Amino acid sequence: MAAVKETVETVAALEKYEHGFSTDIDQEFAPKGLSEDIVRFISAKKDEPEWMLEWRLEAYRRWLAMDEPDWAKVSYPPIDYQDTYYYAAPKTKEGPKSLDEVDPELLAVYEKLGIPLKEQAVLAGVEGAPRYAVDAVFDSVSVVTTFKKELAQAGVIFCSMSEAIREHPELVRQYLGSVVPTSDNYFACLNSAVFSDGSFVYVPPGVRCPMELSTYFRINAKDSGQFERTLIIADKGAYVSYLEGCTAPMRDENQLHAAVVELVLLNDAEIKYSTVQNWYPGDPETGKGGIYNFVTKRADCRGDRSKVSWTQVETGSAITWKYPSCVLRGEGSSGEFYSIAVTNGHQQADTGTKMIHLGANTRSRIVAKGISAGKSTSTYRGLVSAHPKAKGARNFTQCDSLLIGKDCAAHTVPYIEARNGQSVFEHEATTTRLSDDQLFYCQQRGLSEEESVALLVNGFVKDVLQQLPMEFAVEAQKLVAISLEGSVG
Amino acid sequence: MTLSTALKTGDLSALPSRRDEDWRWTDLRGLLKVLPPAAPAHDGAVPAGPFASLADAETVFVNGRRVTASDAASGVVALRFVALADKAAQGASHTLVVKPGESLVLLESHEGCAAGYVSDVTLDIAVGEGASLERIVLVEDEAEAVNVVTADVALAPGARFVQTILTSGARRQRIETRVRHPGAHAEVRLDGAYLLDAQRHADLTSVVTHGGFDGVTSQLTKGMVTDQARGVFQGRIVVEKGADQTDARMGHHALILSDKAEIDAKPELLIFADDVSCAHGNTIGALDDEVLFYAKQRGIPEAEAKAMLTAAFVGEVIDRIQHEGARDAAAAWVARKLGSDA
Numbered sequence: 001m002a003a004v005k006e007t008v009e010t011v012a013a014l015e016k017y018e019h020g021f022s023t024d025i026d027q028e029f030a031p032k033g034l035s036e037d038i039v040r041f042i043s044a045k046k047d048e049p050e051w052m053l054e055w056r057l058e059a060y061r062r063w064l065a066m067d068e069p070d071w072a073k074v075s076y077p078p079i080d081y082q083d084t085y086y087y088a089a090p091k092t093k094e095g096p097k098s099l100d101e102v103d104p105e106l107l108a109v110y111e112k113l114g115i116p117l118k119e120q121a122v123l124a125g126v127e128g129a130p131r132y133a134v135d136a137v138f139d140s141v142s143v144v145t146t147f148k149k150e151l152a153q154a155g156v157i158f159c160s161m162s163e164a165i166r167e168h169p170e171l172v173r174q175y176l177g178s179v180v181p182t183s184d185n186y187f188a189c190l191n192s193a194v195f196s197d198g199s200f201v202y203v204p205p206g207v208r209c210p211m212e213l214s215t216y217f218r219i220n221a222k223d224s225g226q227f228e229r230t231l232i233i234a235d236k237g238a239y240v241s242y243l244e245g246c247t248a249p250m251r252d253e254n255q256l257h258a259a260v261v262e263l264v265l266l267n268d269a270e271i272k273y274s275t276v277q278n279w280y281p282g283d284p285e286t287g288k289g290g291i292y293n294f295v296t297k298r299a300d301c302r303g304d305r306s307k308v309s310w311t312q313v314e315t316g317s318a319i320t321w322k323y324p325s326c327v328l329r330g331e332g333s334s335g336e337f338y339s340i341a342v343t344n345g346h347q348q349a350d351t352g353t354k355m356i357h358l359g360a361n362t363r364s365r366i367v368a369k370g371i372s373a374g375k376s377t378s379t380y381r382g383l384v385s386a387h388p389k390a391k392g393a394r395n396f397t398q399c400d401s402l403l404i405g406k407d408c409a410a411h412t413v414p415y416i417e418a419r420n421g422q423s424v425f426e427h428e429a430t431t432t433r434l435s436d437d438q439l440f441y442c443q444q445r446g447l448s449e450e451e452s453v454a455l456l457v458n459g460f461v462k463d464v465l466q467q468l469p470m471e472f473a474v475e476a477q478k479l480v481a482i483s484l485e486g487s488v489g
Numbered sequence: 490m491t492l493s494t495a496l497k498t499g500d501l502s503a504l505p506s507r508r509d510e511d512w513r514w515t516d517l518r519g520l521l522k523v524l525p526p527a528a529p530a531h532d533g534a535v536p537a538g539p540f541a542s543l544a545d546a547e548t549v550f551v552n553g554r555r556v557t558a559s560d561a562a563s564g565v566v567a568l569r570f571v572a573l574a575d576k577a578a579q580g581a582s583h584t585l586v587v588k589p590g591e592s593l594v595l596l597e598s599h600e601g602c603a604a605g606y607v608s609d610v611t612l613d614i615a616v617g618e619g620a621s622l623e624r625i626v627l628v629e630d631e632a633e634a635v636n637v638v639t640a641d642v643a644l645a646p647g648a649r650f651v652q653t654i655l656t657s658g659a660r661r662q663r664i665e666t667r668v669r670h671p672g673a674h675a676e677v678r679l680d681g682a683y684l685l686d687a688q689r690h691a692d693l694t695s696v697v698t699h700g701g702f703d704g705v706t707s708q709l710t711k712g713m714v715t716d717q718a719r720g721v722f723q724g725r726i727v728v729e730k731g732a733d734q735t736d737a738r739m740g741h742h743a744l745i746l747s748d749k750a751e752i753d754a755k756p757e758l759l760i761f762a763d764d765v766s767c768a769h770g771n772t773i774g775a776l777d778d779e780v781l782f783y784a785k786q787r788g789i790p791e792a793e794a795k796a797m798l799t800a801a802f803v804g805e806v807i808d809r810i811q812h813e814g815a816r817d818a819a820a821a822w823v824a825r826k827l828g829s830d831a
Contacts, residue, residue, distance in 0.1 A: 071510065388748060403763035406730075416754040416771055421745040424774035431760045431767040 017280055020250030023109050023220055027139070030087035032223070036060060039193050042087050046162045046196070049169065059182040059192035066186045072350035073379045073411055074319050076254070076292065084256060086194045088139040088221035109218065110136055133158055135199045135215040137228055142197045147211065154210050156240075157202040161229055164200035171202055175233055179262035179300040179327075187258040187294040187321070191227045195260065198228035203238035203269075212469060214243035217259075219279070219291065225256035232262070234269035236303065241272040243472060246316070248280045252289045254318060259295045267303030267330065272311070274468050276476055279316035281483075284374065287346025290318025297324035301333035301362075309336040310353065311467045313476040315483040318347060323381065325354035328362035328390075335364040338464040340476070342483045343376035343408070352382035352414075357390035357423065366397040369461045372408035373484050379410075384425060385417040393423035401431040402460055404453070404484065454481045492517060492609045492637045496580045499524060514721040514753040515663050515692040521635065525607055528552035528577035538569045539627055539822075540596035543814040553579030553608070563591040565812070570599045572606045572634070582611040589617035589645065594812045595624045599638060601631035601659070612640040616648040624652040625815045627822065630659035632687060639665045646673030646701075653810050654681040655819055657826055658689030658718060665694040672701025672732055681710040682806040682819075684799075684826040685718035685750075692721035699732040708739040711806050713799050714750035725757040726767060733764040742772045744802060746795065796827040 030041050039060050043053040068079070090106055133147035135158065142160030151158045157168060165172050182192040199215040219226045234240055248255065257279065263271050282290025293316075299308040310324040326335025337353040355364035370378040378401065386393040401410035412429045434456055442452035458465075458477060465473045490512075495503040505511070506518035531551045538547070544567035546559035551571045559566060562585070570581060587593045599610070608630075616622045630636050636659050644650055648671075654664055668677055683691045697706050706726060714720045722741045743752045756769040776798050784794035800823055807823060810816040 391748075401758075401760070403760065403765075406763055408763065409759075409761045411760065412756075412758040412769070414754075414756065414771070416752075416773065418743075418745055418752045418773045421748045421750060421775050423745075425772065427756070427769075427771040429756070429758060429769050431758050431765060433763045433765070 017250055019247035019278065020280055022249035022251070023105065025103065025105050025220065026091040027088050027221055028091050029085045029221070029224070032085055033082040034086055034194065038086050042194055042196055045087060046165070048165055051173065052165055055177070055182070056193050059189055062183045063186070063189040063193055066183070066189055068186050072321050072381070073377060074321060074348040074350050076319055079256065079292070083223070085221060085224040086227070087196055088224040089141040090138055106138060109138070109220070110216070133211055133213050135160060137197055137199070137215060137217045139219060139221050139224055139226060142199070151210070155204040155207050156209050157200065158213055159200055161195070161198040161200050161231065164231070168200070168202070171233065172200070172231070175231055175262070175264050179264060179298050180260050180296050185296060188260050188296040191229060191258045191260045191296070195227045195229040198230045198259070201232040201240060201242065203234050203240045205236040205238060207238050209238070209240040212241045212243060214245065217244070217246040219248035219255055219257065222251060223253060223255070225258065228259050230259070230261040232271060233264045234266065234271050236266045237268040239270045241469060242274070243469065244273070244275045246277050246279050248291050250280050250289065254290060254292055256292050257294070261295070261297040263299035263308060265299065265301045265303055265306035265308055265333070268305050269303055270307045271299065272309045273299070274472060275312040276472055276479065277312065277314045277316050278479060281316045281345060281347050282318040284345030287318070290347070291316065293317035293320045293322060295322040297322065298327065299325065299335065300327045301330050301335065303333070304330040305332045306330050307334045309338070309467070311338040311464065312340070313464070313468070313479065314339070314341040314349060314351060315479050317349070320349040320351050322351045323353055325356065326364060327356045327358065328364065329358045331359045332361045333359060334362065337366045337368070338467040339368045340371070340461045340464045340480065341368070341378050342371045342480050343378045344374040344483050345376060346374070347376040349377070350379040350381055352380045354383040355385070355395055356383070357386040357393035357395070359390060361392040362390055363393070364395045366395070366399070367463050368399045369464055370399070370401040370410055371404065371457060371460070371480070371484065372401065372410045373404040375407045377409045377411070379413060381413045383415040383417070384427070386419055386423040386425070388420045391420055391422040395425045397427040399429040400460070402457070403431065403433045453484065457481070457484060492607070493580055493611060495524065496578050496607070496609055511694070511723070515661060515690070517635065517661060520661055521607065525576050525578045525605070528572070528574035528579040528606065530554055531573050535571060536602065538567055538598050538600060539629070540567045540598060540815070540818060543567070543818065544596055548583070550581045550583070552577065553581045555581070562587055563593050565594040565596065568595055568597040570608070570610050572601050572603045572608055574606060575603045576605045577603070578607045580609045582613070584613040585615070587616045587620040587622050590619050591617065592621040593623070594815070595622060596815060597624060597626045599626070599628040599630060599636060601629060601634050604631050605633040606631070608634065608636045610638045612638075614640055614642045616642065616644050616650050618645040619647040620645070621649040622651070623811055624650070625810060625812065625819070626652070626654045626664065628654070628656040628662065628664060630657070630662055632660065632689060634659040635661045637663045637665070640667070642666065642668045644669060644671055644675045644677070646671050647675060649676045651678040651811065652680065653806065653819065654693060655822055656683050656691045656693070658683065658685040658691035660688070661690050663692040663694060668695070668697045670697055670699045670704045670706060672699055672704035672735065675704055677704075677706045678809070679706070679708045680806050680809055682803045682823070683712040683720050684803065684823065685712070685714045685720055686716045688717045690719045690721070692723070694723040696725045696727065697737070698727040698729065699735045699737065700729050701732055703734040704732065706737040709806055709809065710741045711803050712743040712752070713746060713803065714743065714752060715746040717747070717749045719751045719753070722754045722756070724769070725759065727759045728762050728765050728767065730761045732762050735762065735765045735767065737765070737767045739769040744799060745773060745775060800824065800827055
């Protein structure tokens with residue numbers, strides 16, 4: 001019961017959103033609002049080549065002609081896109097060459113968040129503990145990327161997107177927008193026009209990335225949006241595991257986060273992408289504030305036998321609109337999606353996945369667990385489709401929803417499209433509340449009501465937690481318990 | 490956005506299209522570029538319906554006009570919609586009330602005895618307190634026909650409504666059932682079977698809205714598509730706030746027997762109450778190769794083995810039909826469709 005006890009203690013100690021502090025740091029902003037000039041401003045700030053600016057401007061023009069999607073089961077007041085800062089960055093003299101040159105205030109932020117940016121600090125940790133390289137993105141810019149040298153020795157490129165555009169333009173030009181085209185959807189299009197930073201990873205053929213890579217996204221500036229773009233390319237036979245974490249200060253205003261993540265997998269490549277999303281969810285009582293998380297994530301399994309695995313733990317954000325997808329193009333390629341979506345207070349989450357089977361003998365697996373408490377709404381929305389050429393395609397989907405309390409809602413909206421006679425699709429979904437019998441049993445064995453709920457919920461999401469890298473699994477388990485705090489009784 | 494409005498007003502833009510979420514797989518606007526003229530009245534003889542020997546009374550619509558009416562609201566009643574005019578449009582609506590405590594078996598048939606017609610049927614059904622209705626719907630449309638059948642069913646507390654739809658599709662066909670479920674010990678069973686070949690299309694759509702405490706819904710739809718046919722299943726179960734103790738199960742299972750056939754499914758659960766038990770399952774696949782091999786190895790020709798296995802697969806739905814005569818008629822229909830009745 002140690003884990004449960006620890007969870008309860010953590011809950012008691014934290015009371016509310018742990019990462020809700022804001023940092024008073026010298027920042028520079030682009031003027032508020034969105035126009036071609038702002039797009040040019042961002043591009044100039046990043047010292048980008050002409051082709052990149054053209055790409056952004058084209059996206060901006062397309063965005064102007066698009067309508068905001070309204071099909072998701074989420075409701076929010078209209079967003080004023082002119083009332084946001086599209087660029088906010090901590091002031092620095094020149095781009096910091098090493099960690100020593102990074103503003104100590106910034107380092108303090110990451111220390112407070114528990115993100116190890118100092119390589120030696122990581123090395124000095126427990127012997128044999130897994131190491132991971134971090135790209136820290138603060139508002140619109142990447143402040144530091146660790147372990148770059150060591151990764152370079154293995155041939156792995158891990159850097160910020162801005163740096164990749166400067167240093168590896170051939171790779172960026174080849175792959176950027178090739179998985180999520182600029183006009184894919186409203187938010188992806190907006191991102192294409194104004195994205196400021198994000199991570200870039202290239203793993204060369206046959207290389208198994210020597211450590212976990214991770215990016216930590218932090219929104220700090222008031223009234224700003226974060227628009228990051230991540231591009232990961234796993235060349236033939238390469239492997240990489242990538243983690244992503246996100247937090248933001250507690251503010252009464254909603255802030256927009258519209259990211260795009262593109263994964264490209266060539267023959268026999270494998271990418272494991274894990275997300276622990278803990279943006280500020282808004283005030284649990286009034287629903288005021290919180291992040292609007294409108295994200296487009298897609299993996300393109302171009303190569304035969306390539307494999308992609310998305311694992312996400314979604315506990316934050318006022319609104320989540322997110323469907324990490326797999327395009328299974330290569331013969332024998334496979335996609336996995338493991339998700340836990342926890343909503344409490346006034347949160348709304350509409351999330352799920354798309355498995356698009358285009359190649360023969362492609363396989364996919366979806367395990368989605370939704371937990372709704374308080375006055376929140378959680379929707380699983382997913383598409384599984386098999387093209388006529390996807391002979392031998394297989395899918396297994398399991399969606400379970402757990403309801404805690406009278407005022408929450410849980411929806412399951414799966415779409416299944418089978419277009420050939422040699423594919424097998426299985427889908428099952430359940431919606432229930434925590435079993436009275438199980439709760440009674442736990443309490444009768446001496447656990448408090450809150451401990452019992454934590455234990456049962458941990459059991460409910462275990463299938464997904466198991467897919468996370470070890471240290472994140474422990475973190476995620478605590479996060480789930482914290483997010484549900486106050487939902488009992 | 491209905492075919493019925495389009496037929497009444499002649500306005501093609503009233504037709505539902507792929508852009509309407511609930512019609513994404515059954516596009517009428519893309520198909521119907523002109524609306525055919527209204528079907529003329531028919532004054533000749535009307536052929537006997539498929540349930541002629543089972544019903545005590547019958548109500549018959551021919552070309553959208555009622556020609557025979559029965560006011561019987563208990564026992565076994567046939568309700569027939571017969572299309573006898575080629576390339577003509579017909580619209581019909583009918584109201585049925587099952588009084589409290591009464592019990593009715595409704596044998597409904599849609600008989601396409603003409604070519605390329607466009608038909609719209611709307612039914613308003615009310616089942617009184619403690620009453621029981623078993624509705625068997627047999628839809629045999631012509632291959633080029635367009636047919637939309639919509640039933641709105643309101644149940645009183647303690648009512649029982651069971652339904653089985655059997656269809657072989659049409660050029661485009663939608664059979665929609667919307668049930669207002671009051672909870673309160675009322676019970677709903679919604680079943681369906683579709684057997685589609687050539688370029689036929691069938692869309693079985695249902696919406697069950699649980700509005701009150703303690704309701705039961707059980708749904709089982711099975712289907713088979715072959716050639717270039719397309720089967721659509723959309724099932725939505727809504728559990729409104731306060732509809733606790735709802736127990737709802739939905740299953741859709743289908744076989745695709747050719748590489749150009751298609752199945753689209755959307756089993757939805759929208760839950761606004763917490764003390765519920767809801768589940769759905771959906772499977773799509775081909776016949777088991779090993780079982781087929783076994784059958785062939787026992788000397789059964791492949792076509793016959795496939796028909797046998799498909800009949801057994803769909804048989805689960807047929808077996809749930811309560812009225813014995815209707816159950817036999819349904820089994821005979823399956824055998825005829827699969828060509829295994831010889």
